[in-house]
Amino acid sequence: MALGEFDLIARYFDRGPARRALLGIGDDCALLRPETPGAVLAITTDMLVCDRHFMADAPPASVGYKALAVNLSDLAAMGARPLAFTLAIALPRVDEAWLEAFSRGMFELADQSACELIGGDTTCGPLTISITALGEVPAGAALRRDAGQPGDDLWVSGALGGAAFAVREALAARPLPVGHPALERMERPQPRLALGMALRHLARAAIDLSDGLASDLGHVLSRSRLGAELDWTTIPVEPCLSGLAEADRQALALAGGDDYELLFSAASENRVAIAALGERLGVPLTRIGVLTAGSGLRIRDARGHTLTLSSGGFDHFA
Amino acid sequence: MALGEFDLIARYFDRGPARRALLGIGDDCALLRPETPGAVLAITTDMLVCDRHFMADAPPASVGYKALAVNLSDLAAMGARPLAFTLAIALPRVDEAWLEAFSRGMFELADQSACELIGGDTTCGPLTISITALGEVPAGAALRRDAGQPGDDLWVSGALGGAAFAVREALAARPLPVGHPALERMERPQPRLALGMALRHLARAAIDLSDGLASDLGHVLSRSRLGAELDWTTIPVEPCLSGLAEADRQALALAGGDDYELLFSAASENRVAIAALGERLGVPLTRIGVLTAGSGLRIRDARGHTLTLSSGGFDHFA
Numbered sequence: 207m208a209l210g211e212f213d214l215i216a217r218y219f220d221r222g223p224a225r226r227a228l229l230g231i232g233d234d235c236a237l238l239r240p241e242t243p244g245a246v247l248a249i250t251t252d253m254l255v256c257d258r259h260f261m262a263d264a265p266p267a268s269v270g271y272k273a274l275a276v277n278l279s280d281l282a283a284m285g286a287r288p289l290a291f292t293l294a295i296a297l298p299r300v301d302e303a304w305l306e307a308f309s310r311g312m313f314e315l316a317d318q319s320a321c322e323l324i325g326g327d328t329t330c331g332p333l334t335i336s337i338t339a340l341g342e343v344p345a346g347a348a349l350r351r352d353a354g355q356p357g358d359d360l361w362v363s364g365a366l367g368g369a370a371f372a373v374r375e376a377l378a379a380r381p382l383p384v385g386h387p388a389l390e391r392m393e394r395p396q397p398r399l400a401l402g403m404a405l406r407h408l409a410r411a412a413i414d415l416s417d418g419l420a421s422d423l424g425h426v427l428s429r430s431r432l433g434a435e436l437d438w439t440t441i442p443v444e445p446c447l448s449g450l451a452e453a454d455r456q457a458l459a460l461a462g463g464d465d466y467e468l469l470f471s472a473a474s475e476n477r478v479a480i481a482a483l484g485e486r487l488g489v490p491l492t493r494i495g496v497l498t499a500g501s502g503l504r505i506r507d508a509r510g511h512t513l514t515l516s517s518g519g520f521d522h523f524a
Numbered sequence: 525m526a527l528g529e530f531d532l533i534a535r536y537f538d539r540g541p542a543r544r545a546l547l548g549i550g551d552d553c554a555l556l557r558p559e560t561p562g563a564v565l566a567i568t569t570d571m572l573v574c575d576r577h578f579m580a581d582a583p584p585a586s587v588g589y590k591a592l593a594v595n596l597s598d599l600a601a602m603g604a605r606p607l608a609f610t611l612a613i614a615l616p617r618v619d620e621a622w623l624e625a626f627s628r629g630m631f632e633l634a635d636q637s638a639c640e641l642i643g644g645d646t647t648c649g650p651l652t653i654s655i656t657a658l659g660e661v662p663a664g665a666a667l668r669r670d671a672g673q674p675g676d677d678l679w680v681s682g683a684l685g686g687a688a689f690a691v692r693e694a695l696a697a698r699p700l701p702v703g704h705p706a707l708e709r710m711e712r713p714q715p716r717l718a719l720g721m722a723l724r725h726l727a728r729a730a731i732d733l734s735d736g737l738a739s740d741l742g743h744v745l746s747r748s749r750l751g752a753e754l755d756w757t758t759i760p761v762e763p764c765l766s767g768l769a770e771a772d773r774q775a776l777a778l779a780g781g782d783d784y785e786l787l788f789s790a791a792s793e794n795r796v797a798i799a800a801l802g803e804r805l806g807v808p809l810t811r812i813g814v815l816t817a818g819s820g821l822r823i824r825d826a827r828g829h830t831l832t833l834s835s836g837g838f839d840h841f842a
Contacts, residue, residue, distance in 0.1 A: 236566070246546055246557045296573050
């Protein structure tokens with residue numbers, strides 16, 4: 207028996223009366239009240255298309271997890287606390303096993319992040335997932351791309367290149383074994399929510415790394431009207447890539463996307479506090495360069511030579 | 525030359541610094557502050573898929589208009605005032621003429637409705653549009669589907685069946701001529717925003733008619749735990765359908781979707797005020813039945829017989 211749209215929502219997405227929202231799934235709109243007096247709303251939307259942002263045979267629990275994770279990562283990059291999200295999904299057919307796992311993966315991260323599904327839309331169509339996440343951040347405390355200052359240290363969380371390596375291997379029909387750390391990075395990126403919130407008063411500019419370090423740093427530089435210098439030898443590369451040639455590691459860590467780590471700038475007087483924050487959260491935080499007056503990105507390698515990237519990162523229409 | 529994602533956003537969607545939002549397009553999140561003290565946020569998401577919700581050869585300005593209109597209609601049905609929206613769009617290729625017209629149609633309605641585009645996502649994929657609209661409504665004043673009371677009058681705005689007639693003719697390869705009123709209803713539904721806001725203190729339950737009168741009224745009945753009686757002879761049918769057989773008109777007006785009129789319930793002591801409101805707004809408002817204790821929907825025809833519909837409306841997976 208075909209499962210109708212409303213049955214599908216009831217079975218896989220509606221978990222009963224809203225806990226945080228005033229009104230959740232089942233009306234024309236959800237109703238939500240910001241929780242902290244004086245906070246402003248942070249709103250982000252990301253769309254994932256099958257065969258472009260995930261593979262058709264990707265584990266559906268990971269697809270559900272990642273679809274929410276990439277949105278929560280945007281909240282993290284603003285220093286926002288998650289509140290709620292909506293899900294719009296087009297499905298080519300009702301595949302109950304797929305939907306069960308998809309919703310399970312999505313709710314796993316939603317529950318971890320105290321972020322409630324409050325509404326959305328399901329329809330028939332090529333598999334496409336669009337999530338809008340809402341968070342809140344104290345007025346004036348958001349980490350904006352345009353807030354960098356010349357002389358700021360540049361920091362990055364975690365290690366880079368793992369997700370791009372897993373994408374590359376999958377596209378080359380050399381899929382990594384289940385449990386491989388790079389595959390985990392690709393399928394289940396960890397939005398750095400606690401870090402983003404803790405950086406509200408320590409960092410200036412911030413962005414999450416979705417398109418690749420060079421490309422995403424470029425957005426900060428262009429919005430802050432600054433340049434930057436990076437030291438390749440300090441950039442944290444995913445340990446499982448240590449066997450690769452250096453050029454390979456550079457391409458993956460500098461131009462590969464999908465790691466969803468945070469890149470942020472901060473005044474140098476905050477170095478000790480930021481290092482302590484990383485210790486406290488158990489998140490590696492590494493200083494990789496500085497913002498400079500002027501424009502352009504210079505990356506120096508171990509010999510002091512300037513690195514040239516063949517691609518500025520990953521542009522969805524390039 | 526291929527237009528990249530960021531160029532595309534700059535050219536067709538970014539209209540400069542945000543006017544209403546604290547921060548608009550171009551950062552990880554938009555930042556928005558609710559405007560009215562004590563108001564709560566109303567949030568809705570609708571996804572439109574090419575060849576399902578609109579035809580591939582539909583005028584792109586109408587597609588842009590409609591994609592926003594169906595979301596604003598959900599705000600109207602809650603009595604909410606629009607604030608802002610995000611747009612996620614997957615495009616099979618960059619077609620600049622299509623994008624120019626799409627964004628023009630979308631912004632035409634956005635400007636009319638004082639609703640600002642504050643962010644979103646563009647990607648490559650089968651043509652799919654997902655909009656999330658945010659509005660605000662005074663706390664406790666939202667028109668909820670579960671707020672109907674036995675004995676409430678049932679009212680509907682405008683006239684029904686036009687959009688469904690245009691869909692039917694298009695699917696039968698008998699497309700209506702440009703300017704035909706039913707085609708206008710299908711391509712450019714008018715979200716009843718002023719009506720929804722004015723009904724905050726006159727109506728109880730409300731819903732917008734997207735799936736068809738019988739189906740959408742069914743949602744109100746199920747959430748309000750009530751039944752309803754409608755009088756077919758009072759239901760306002762789109763005038764351009766007057767030449768059709770009565771069974772045809774009944775199917776289109778009772779089970780056809782996509783009109784985006786408001787259906788609402790109100791205490792009978794508000795009849796005069798509601799009629800005056802319709803006059804003031806220039807929106808026909810018609811009393812079509814009553815909510816009853818119990819359950820089920822009964823529709824009586826001109827001879828007092830109960831109508832039976834072959835379908836309860838339009839279910840996207842049926």
